[in-house]
Amino acid sequence: MTSEQHTSPDGADTDADTGAAISVRDLRQSYGDFEAVRGISFDIARGELFALLGTNGAGKTTTIETLEGFRRPSSGTVRVFDTDPYGQPAALRERVDAVLQHSGVFGELTVAETVDLSRDLAADPLDRDTVLSAVGLWDRADFAVRQLSGGQKRRLDLGLALLSQPEVLFLDEPTAGMDPEARRATWQVIEDLVAGGVAVLLTTHYLEEAERLADRIAIMHAGEVRVSGWIHEVLTRWGDRIGFRMPDGLRIDELPDLPDAAVETDIRENEPWVSYVITGDDTAGRGQRAMAALLAWARDNDVTLQRLELRTASLEDVFLSVAAQDGVAELAPTW
Numbered sequence: 001m002t003s004e005q006h007t008s009p010d011g012a013d014t015d016a017d018t019g020a021a022i023s024v025r026d027l028r029q030s031y032g033d034f035e036a037v038r039g040i041s042f043d044i045a046r047g048e049l050f051a052l053l054g055t056n057g058a059g060k061t062t063t064i065e066t067l068e069g070f071r072r073p074s075s076g077t078v079r080v081f082d083t084d085p086y087g088q089p090a091a092l093r094e095r096v097d098a099v100l101q102h103s104g105v106f107g108e109l110t111v112a113e114t115v116d117l118s119r120d121l122a123a124d125p126l127d128r129d130t131v132l133s134a135v136g137l138w139d140r141a142d143f144a145v146r147q148l149s150g151g152q153k154r155r156l157d158l159g160l161a162l163l164s165q166p167e168v169l170f171l172d173e174p175t176a177g178m179d180p181e182a183r184r185a186t187w188q189v190i191e192d193l194v195a196g197g198v199a200v201l202l203t204t205h206y207l208e209e210a211e212r213l214a215d216r217i218a219i220m221h222a223g224e225v226r227v228s229g230w231i232h233e234v235l236t237r238w239g240d241r242i243g244f245r246m247p248d249g250l251r252i253d254e255l256p257d258l259p260d261a262a263v264e265t266d267i268r269e270n271e272p273w274v275s276y277v278i279t280g281d282d283t284a285g286r287g288q289r290a291m292a293a294l295l296a297w298a299r300d301n302d303v304t305l306q307r308l309e310l311r312t313a314s315l316e317d318v319f320l321s322v323a324a325q326d327g328v329a330e331l332a333p334t335w
């Protein structure tokens with residue numbers, strides 16, 4: 001993880017002065033009259049994992065395909081190591097690899113043959129056993145690729161991407177179809193790559209995956225980045241949560257005011273549910289203070305709080321508010 005990027009005196013970010021492996025500036029991308037990406041900007045440093053999240057059709061794949069050099073921007077600039085990636089120039093080919101949504105491997109070849117074929121194309125490849133061990137397929141070397149399960153194919157895709165020892169890796173939903181154990185093993189592989197200095201751009205619909213792996217995130221909706229930042233800052237900004245089952249016989253206006261908190265009610269698992277969202281500046285102590293006030297109220301009023309919980313905001317809380325809203329301004333928490 002590195003510090004935030006700087007801008008050179010002429011206003012241009014450069015690889016040399018920022019350490020940015022990937023730089024996107026005001027990228028717009030259209031399909032005919034339809035603008036799928038509407039002016040987004042971000043940087044990714046070496047040794048950083050940046051998660052590009054978003055609703056279906058938000059523009060993530062379009063953005064990644066542009067960075068991979070498959071599409072020329074309609075306007076704006078994208079750079080990978082200070083180089084325009086359009087057309088996948090030779091200077092980048094050895095430094096960049098990807099796990100795409102749709103695997104390009106041949107079903108009739110064995111796993112070992114598939115790895116060897118990719119090794120033949122790489123300048124300084126890892127050896128076959130290292131690759132197959134890294135992705136947990138050492139016992140599948142002699143299987144035809146078509147005999148692999150969906151999750152195993154995904155692991156093979158990752159193995160093929162990491163064997164060339166890339167400096168930039170694009171991961172487009174890399175753990176789709178994996179069971180929980182394979183997913184965790186894959187997370188470890190990705191964490192090791194990032195620790196080794198690889199810049200990773202990840203898209204995923206598994207928010208737990210982004211929460212575990214990402215240094216910084218951007219959440220896209222309708223072609224725009226609606227929320228971005230260091231993941232812990234985003235979650236802190238979204239506030240802590242106290243929740244409990246709505247006590248029988250109480251109305252919402254009979255619930256107490258808690259410090260720096262706003263209350264709302266909804267239904268959770270078929271039960272009436274109370275949520276307090278706590279956003280005071282004292283991020284270390286605000287949850288405890290609100291909880292202490294709630295417990296004092298419950299004791300004084302002889303109320304039992306069932307299923308009581310205190311938690312920090314999750315990426316799912318942030319994501320759902322992005323998906324539910326349709327304007328940037330409304331997204332800043334107003335409680």
Ligand SMILES: Nc1ncnc2c1ncn2[C@@H]1O[C@H](COP(=O)(O)OP(=O)(O)OP(=O)(O)O)[C@@H](O)[C@H]1O
Pocket residue numbers: 031034036054055056057058059060061062063
């Ligand atoms: N080749 C294309 N021609 C026309 N429209 C396209 C094309 N590819 C994508 N789009 C549209 O552009 C928008 C963004 O698509 P994109 O695939 O980038 O979204 P995404 O964020 O990756 O979505 P998902 O999470 O569903 O994979 C969508 O509305 C999609 O319908």
